[in-house]
Amino acid sequence: MLFFSNILGAEVRDQADCVVGKVFDAVILHTESDCPPVIGVVVSDKRNLRQFINADSIENFGKNYLTLKNGFLDCAVDVPQEKDFIFLRDTVLDRQIVDLAGVRVVRVNDLQFGMIKGEMCLVTLDIGKLGLLRRLGLAGLNLFNFLQPELLEWKNVRLLGDKLQLSMGTKEMVKLHPADIANIIEKLNLNQGSELLQSLDKKTAARVLEELEPEIQRILVESLGPERAAGVMQKMSIDELVDLIQMLPDRKSKEIMENLPSDSTSSVRKILEFDEDTAGGLMTTEYVSVFPSTTVKEVVEQIRQSYQIHRGIYIVYIINENGNFKGVVSLRKLIISEYDQTMDELMDNEKKPTATSSQNILEVASLMTKYNLTSIAVLGADKKLLGVITVDDVMRHFVPHA
Structure with missing residues (x-):
């Protein structure tokens, strides 16, 4: 098995054993494969220019080195820009992953590769402290194997654009309690949290929104835009909806109210007539x-x-x-x-x-x-x-x- 930390910065040697550059990134194809093969690497040459080397031109992947079958100029091409190419350094390494099994947000510290049917393939992601030590070149400090790798199989990872990776799909996410999903969102950055919230159905998103910290509620609602935000907020309980509208700036709350259905608007205005510290301000109009x-x-x-x-x-x-x-x-x-x-x-x-x-x-x-x-x-x-x-x-x- 080979780790990404062993490949990044590794010397690239041509068939004459001359150093022609260093590995800057590795690329896989965005497919449904459980263990996608590496289709090539990005190399930073001696002029500090980045070139792409196809996997067919690579003789051997080794720890801290990579050898080519031919001369560098015979192998190097411009870095491809295809949408279905995943550049692991930019898209996966150091990114946060929602681990649904442990209901937590973790960071990808390293990646593990292995030879499968003659191809170098991405197998697992290392989310443990040992992966971080390996990245820093301090794996030798792990005396007596006190730290063990914490690995997530790539086959369980899903990509939402290039911003968020989920260890399971949205269908599994909605099985969690809304409070657990809210805790996950609170640990993500704004873009990731917004992306995750929008991936949920409106009813689930509304329940999650109710569980978020008030300040995060406000920020996410403002980032969603009035139409999308109103679509989610109309599924909230009336008392929670009123609390959220009261937190928003006047302009934003007006935009939300304009996009809410008339029955929700009527109920909200009814409660807004009362001071928030009174029974009228706390009550809900949803009852039988x-x-x-x-x-x-x-x-x-x-x-x-x-x-x-x-x-x-x-x-x-x-x-x-x-x-x-x-x-x-x-x-x-x-x-x-x-x-x-x-x-x-x-x-x-x-x-x-x-x-x-x-x-x-x-x-x-x-x-x-x-x-x-x-x-x-x-x-x-x-x-x-x-x-x-x-x-x-x-x-x-x-x-x-x-």
């Missing part, structure tokens, strides 16, 4: 509400039709024809009730605690703790149901960077 005369069967059907826009449905809120809050029915009670029973029959006679839209969030949190509530209805001065606050909303308010 029905009339007292609605049957269990009708409620279940409504939930089936709208479940995609709700992260979790545990409580059904009961309102009258004027929108006034009447009570709640838990999902548990719905499940064990008969289909023809109405919400009026299932509601508890006991008055449920509620919050007012102007109430301080600390007071709301105390109220939810006192009565052991997972969510609480937020009412206006006219007792109409404006929204709900969940325990998750309260936790995110007090521990925003968890």
Whole structure:
């Protein structure tokens, strides 16, 4: 096996054993091959000009040397510019890779080659500390083999343009929890993070966006552009969407609002009317509400039709024809009730605690703790149901960077 660190800077000798230059880079073809062959090397000649040597003209790859079959002038051609050529020094070495198995971002410190069917092929990427020592010429310091190579097989690597390499495809990425994907994006640079976010479907991207640090949220949204950003943001929960819009500069938030669908815009404006430190500013308008005369069967059907826009449905809120809050029915009670029973029959006679839209969030949190509530209805001065606050909303308010 031969490492890239053994090839970079290696002397290039022609058939007369004369030094004609040094290896500057190695090139493979962008194919689906598990172990793509090296199709040539870029050589920096004695005049410091870069020339390309085809693999067919190379007699031998060795540790710190490379020999040619003929004279240098007979082998050297201009460096090709084909799009399907991968220049390993520029595109792979020192680049970051998203290692989905370990849910981490790692750096390519070295590359490992091997002879397969008479061709020098790229086999693995070394992401360990030993690869870095080898690059620095300090591999001899690894006494007693304390450090072992950490290798990723090339066949598991995918390229997104020339900026980001994924150890698995996007289909595997979306299987991760959004918080894990967010952690990965936070370790990448802006271009890579934006590239990764855009590679996800809009629903997954929205959930990941919700998990990012506020400052990174703002930067990524601004980099996406108003149309693409709005497409992702409309999939966010309303309360998270409002928080993000409030962080953006006025011009950018206006552009986003213009590209959001009318129902999202209406909900956002409704919450923006309230101070962000009040119940009205923290509430979400995404909840299930029905009339007292609605049957269990009708409620279940409504939930089936709208479940995609709700992260979790545990409580059904009961309102009258004027929108006034009447009570709640838990999902548990719905499940064990008969289909023809109405919400009026299932509601508890006991008055449920509620919050007012102007109430301080600390007071709301105390109220939810006192009565052991997972969510609480937020009412206006006219007792109409404006929204709900969940325990998750309260936790995110007090521990925003968890």
